[in-house]
Amino acid sequence: MRILYYDCFAGISGDMNLAALLHLGVEPEYLANGLSRLGLDGEFALELSEAAQGGMHGLSVHVRLIGSQEQGQGQGRTFAAVQEIVGRAELAASVKKTALTIFRKVAEAEARVHGQTVATVHFHELGALDSIVDAVGAALCLERLAVDEVWAAAPELGGGTVRCAHGLLPVPAPATEAILAGMPTRRGGTDFEATTPTGAAILAATVARFTSRPAMTVRKTGYGIGQRQGGVLPNVLRVHLAEVDGEAGVSAGGQAGAETVAARLLQCNLDDMSPEQVGALVDLFLDAGAMDVHLTPIVMKKNRPAVQLSLLCAARDEARFRALVLRHTTSFGLKSFPLEKTELERRMVTVPTEFGPVAVKEALLAGQVLHAKPEFEDCRALAARHDLPLAAVMARVMRHYGP
Incomplete structure (x- = not known):
């Protein structure tokens, strides 16, 4: 390589x-x-x-x-x-x-x-x-x-x-x-x-x-x-x-206009952290750039209720996220699985509204917009600032975005 x-x-x-x-x-x-x-x-x-x-x-x-x-x-x-x-x-x-x-x-x-x-x-x-x-x-x-x-x-x-x-x-x-x-x-x-x-x-x-x-x-x-x-x-x-010896971290392929990315799924089981601590992990790993993070209720040995933490990241980021998971959880180890993730092309556009500018994320395939949605944090901030329901702000943004 x-x-x-x-x-x-x-x-x-x-x-x-x-x-x-x-x-x-x-x-x-x-x-x-x-x-x-x-x-x-x-x-x-x-x-x-x-x-x-x-x-x-x-x-x-x-x-x-x-x-x-x-x-x-x-x-x-x-x-x-x-x-x-x-x-x-x-x-x-x-x-x-x-x-x-x-x-x-x-x-x-x-x-x-x-x-x-x-x-x-x-x-x-x-x-x-x-x-x-x-x-x-x-x-x-x-x-x-x-x-x-x-x-x-x-x-x-x-x-x-x-x-x-x-x-x-x-x-x-x-x-x-x-x-x-x-x-x-x-x-x-x-x-x-x-x-x-x-x-x-x-x-x-x-x-x-x-x-x-x-x-x-x-x-x-x-x-x-x-x-x-x-x-x-x-x-x-x-x-x-x-x-060096090894395989490339990213491979091109999949549908035209989409990209297939070499990814890693990291998993560990947590039975000795409080719900507040486990919940905080999601924001921590997403802020660090994880592709996805989710929690699954499980039952472990001795019938212990626990949570399985699953973190998806790019192959090139595996070492960094391994260190983050081991540092911020009580797990003594974790599992890693190679997989491929196909992603649509993404594009951010700014939509002017009566509340202020809002970023809208577009998903494209072969240059055609398949779907779009406003950035949640932008809408949440505007909803709080104007004392409006979040759903109403998001709907208004999409009316400004297009038909």
Whole structure:
């Protein structure tokens, strides 16, 4: 199996990631051509140069903003605004999916941190044009490398403080910490922000396995040189193209317009946790990105009433969810079953209503919308704000959405 391995010994940022993947062999012309399809030409320039730190020679990338973008115009975009930019671009569906997954990881983290919904939260730094270039560029480069899986070492988060849209914050920034919840990390290796929210989201959206001791045969190495100088660690991201034994984590197939994803079903039986504790597990695992979580009443040995916890996740996330289940339950072990899940293409659109904007999720097959439904949390927040029945708000949203 062919993998991309992120050696994040000094963290990861969006520009370091682009530089490392270009140094690994992705053609600059390919990246530039893909980014031009965003329809934002004339607003930025991608500057590529040779650089070195700590005796490691590689490439450095800088996204130079042009005109009004230099003044910060475009900061604070919502997820819907970013989704529109990516959605209208003439890019492969797989590239769009990866890019939007990166953005959604940040949107969900920001929403949790600031007590908002995905539809209303503003991205701030990640809504800026240079971060859009970093995220879409990451998706383009990963598509070009055509690896079966992405693996990574635990990323170094850094230390000290970082100044962002909300002021001076401790490192890791709250969004970065939320994005990487449940994943292995290191911190304190240097006195600045080593892993940015964009870098964290790239890992969260693409990495199938975190391991510090991969058994692999390295075929090629790339170095992405960051902008910081003089730290305890060189500001460098190292990546490897390598071969390992194993099967690919995702397979294409199924019906046209749908995707068949390699998944894992994790199960364990719980007979010594209170109903409140067991119920809290559902939200915990869904917030961490599980595809599905459900609880089934069972009777165990000695006629003990118990609950079977079943968690469905992508194959690439199995190691992370194994650790989460073992950490947050009283189970001494768990079972894992391989399976395939066929998913319709999903698309989020924003519907204006008299109550405010609401996100609506569409399910598509071969480009045709089969069904749609409003985002529950958006509707629940609006129902509470306007003292209306939840069902009435959801019905009104769908009337605005279409016939």
